[in-house]
Amino acid sequence: MSNASILVVDDELGIRSTIHDILTDEGYSVEVAADAREARTHYRADNLDLVLLDIWMPDTDGISLLKEWSNDNGLKCPVVVMSGHGTVETAVEATRLGAVDFIEKPLSLEQLLSTVQAALMTSPSGGALPVDASVSRGHVEIPMGKSPLIRAVCEQARKIARQKGPVLIAGEAGSGRDLFGQYIHSQGERPRAPFILVSGAALTDNNAVDQLIGHGGVKGYEQGYLRKAAGGTLFISELQELGSAAQSYLLGVVEHGVYTPPGKTQPEPCTARIMASVQRTASNGLRADLLAAMGVMQLSIPPLREYSEDIPELLRQYVHALVTDEGLRYRRFGVPVQNRLRNYPWPGNLRELKNLVRRLLMQNSAAEVSLRELETALEPTVDGSEALIRQDILSLPMREAREQFERIYLTQQLALCGGKVGKLAERVGMERTHLYRKLRALGVDFGQGNEL
Numbered sequence: 001m002s003n004a005s006i007l008v009v010d011d012e013l014g015i016r017s018t019i020h021d022i023l024t025d026e027g028y029s030v031e032v033a034a035d036a037r038e039a040r041t042h043y044r045a046d047n048l049d050l051v052l053l054d055i056w057m058p059d060t061d062g063i064s065l066l067k068e069w070s071n072d073n074g075l076k077c078p079v080v081v082m083s084g085h086g087t088v089e090t091a092v093e094a095t096r097l098g099a100v101d102f103i104e105k106p107l108s109l110e111q112l113l114s115t116v117q118a119a120l121m122t123s124p125s126g127g128a129l130p131v132d133a134s135v136s137r138g139h140v141e142i143p144m145g146k147s148p149l150i151r152a153v154c155e156q157a158r159k160i161a162r163q164k165g166p167v168l169i170a171g172e173a174g175s176g177r178d179l180f181g182q183y184i185h186s187q188g189e190r191p192r193a194p195f196i197l198v199s200g201a202a203l204t205d206n207n208a209v210d211q212l213i214g215h216g217g218v219k220g221y222e223q224g225y226l227r228k229a230a231g232g233t234l235f236i237s238e239l240q241e242l243g244s245a246a247q248s249y250l251l252g253v254v255e256h257g258v259y260t261p262p263g264k265t266q267p268e269p270c271t272a273r274i275m276a277s278v279q280r281t282a283s284n285g286l287r288a289d290l291l292a293a294m295g296v297m298q299l300s301i302p303p304l305r306e307y308s309e310d311i312p313e314l315l316r317q318y319v320h321a322l323v324t325d326e327g328l329r330y331r332r333f334g335v336p337v338q339n340r341l342r343n344y345p346w347p348g349n350l351r352e353l354k355n356l357v358r359r360l361l362m363q364n365s366a367a368e369v370s371l372r373e374l375e376t377a378l379e380p381t382v383d384g385s386e387a388l389i390r391q392d393i394l395s396l397p398m399r400e401a402r403e404q405f406e407r408i409y410l411t412q413q414l415a416l417c418g419g420k421v422g423k424l425a426e427r428v429g430m431e432r433t434h435l436y437r438k439l440r441a442l443g444v445d446f447g448q449g450n451e452l
Contacts (some may be wrong), residue, residue, distance in 0.1 A: 004049040004120050007038040009065075010082065011057045015105070019052065022112065028343045036060035043069065047078045050119055053099075054370050055090065057082040063093060070098045078119045082107070091316065102320065104313075106147060114154070131204075145310030151210065151304055153180070160297050161187035166254050167275040168239070168294040171301030174351030177277035178237055180301055184275070185233040193232030199357045200241035200276070205220065208246035213259050226259055229272035239276040239294065240286050250274075251290045304346040311342045314350070318357040328361040332368040340374060345412050407442040414446060421446055 006028050010016045016032045023030045031046060033039040033219050036059050043051070055062040062081060069075055081094040084105035091102035096426050103111060141379040145151075160167055161184045169177045180195060185195045203211055214224035225234050236242070242250065253259050254274055258267035276294055278286070304311075315333050322328045335342075346352055359377055360369050410428070417423035421439070 003027060003029060005031070005047060006032060006116070007031050007039065007042050007046065007048050007051045009033045009036075009057070009062070010054040011035055012054075014065035015107075019107070019112065022109065022403065026113065028116075036065045039065060043076075050077055050116065051079045052116075053079055053081050055081060055094075056236060062092070063097070063416075066094060066097045066099060069272055074098070080115055080119050091320045092330055094322050095320065106401065108151065108249075111146075114183075116185075117191070121186075145307060145313050147307040147310045149307045153299070153301065154183070157184050158187050160184055160299060163297060164273070165184070165296055166273070166294045167297045167299065168291070169275065169277045169299045169301060170276070171279070172303045172349055173279060175301045175303055176350045177301050178235065179350075181235045181275045181277065183297070184447050185235075185273075188273075190231055190377060195233045195235065195439055196227050196229040196233045196272075197237060200236050200238040203236070203242055203246045203250075205243035205245035205413070208243070209249055212249065212253070214262050224261075226253070226270055226272055227261070231271050232273070233271045234274050236274070236276040239278045239290075242286075244287075247290050249288050249289065249294060249345070254290070254293045269303065304349045306342075308342045308346075311353075314353060315341070315357065318354050318363070322354075322358055322361055324360075331361055331365075334368055336371055337369050337374050344378065345416065347416060371431060403442065406438070407444060408441060410442065410444050414444065418445065 006023055008016055008019045008023075010019070010032075011034055013034070016034065020030045020032050031042050033042055034058055039051075039053070042048070053066060057065075060068075062083075063104075065083065066079060069079070075098045078100045079098065080101045080103060081091070081092060081099045082103055087345060088383060094102050101115050101117050120409055167181070168183060169181055171177045181197075182195055185191065185193075198211075210224070212220055212224045212226050214227060236250075253270055254265075257270050259270055260267045274294070280292075283428045313336065319330065319333070323330050341353075348355075356377060360373070363373070365373065408425070412422070413428055414424050417427055421435060422432065425435045428435070430438070436446075
């Protein structure tokens, strides 16, 4: 909605002017209001598509104004709440009153634009557009953060979205590759077109062609994924799980841009953009020519441990979503807990973090998550024997505490390096000979660790 009408409500002139200029440059029609009185006037008189509403204002605060509008026959357009002193409680309250999102100041350009676009994809009542099990046309849940690393990835994703052709997204399991695929789709020319997500394991050598181009079934002809995704995106998750025959057929479609539907003698253009995800360490078995064809445009998703400074922001996002969408009870994650999570290696990445938050919110426990409770809930280490860092480490003598930390740290890091000591040495910044001695002294089993 490049010509959408947006109202910006903020008592700070600098912020109003900056948001006005940014959104105007993006092609939106923008009005501004300095307080609740002006906001009411615009809200009643203008045909608005979106309101960006600050919480802290001199006359009437944004939450009260949002409640006022919500009680007046419901909101007539989506509302995004902004605050420089945001808390999860405020975000939850705003959502309960009908806001579609909550963003914190200072606003980043990337977060502002992506939030505005996602909000404009929601219905006037504030609810998300209908979403099929495998087809998405509405709001995109994208892991947002303020770290330079994630901002750079989002910027690269937007550049890819403006291009045409296949896309390969690489990263570890659970790192959000599918979400970034949806984000690229949402930033393209046709964000409301179908987004079809297919597991690579579901496209076997026996059924891949039928699944892709369609086939006759008990209910008659069934469309294939290429037709269902026409004009939009077909995303194949875990490309390395495709069999050889499936890879061969997909390569032909990617290279030639056509396919022949059942019952037809002439090929027709493939109008779906094909994207796929692959694990960095699991590309063996993939045809080199398929990788080359799919990898003309590539996006590399970093593991969560490389941008752990975004953990507090991700916690806010996941708590907000789980309380709102799944009706779970809100619980507070204090600074000590957040700090512990920032120093956890996250072998399961974003998926592990969200599942952890869900488990902790589901527990009928205190209003605030404790460190002891967190240690119990954290994923076990590789051998399942103990949490990554035990809570009683501070009760040990320094030498024993250091040895325990080094043993668990190196065991976990070795697992993340696939058991390769060469990679481990590079990862932890140690000379390999010294690292071998250290592993033996600590009793860490590195098996075939002498391999590169």
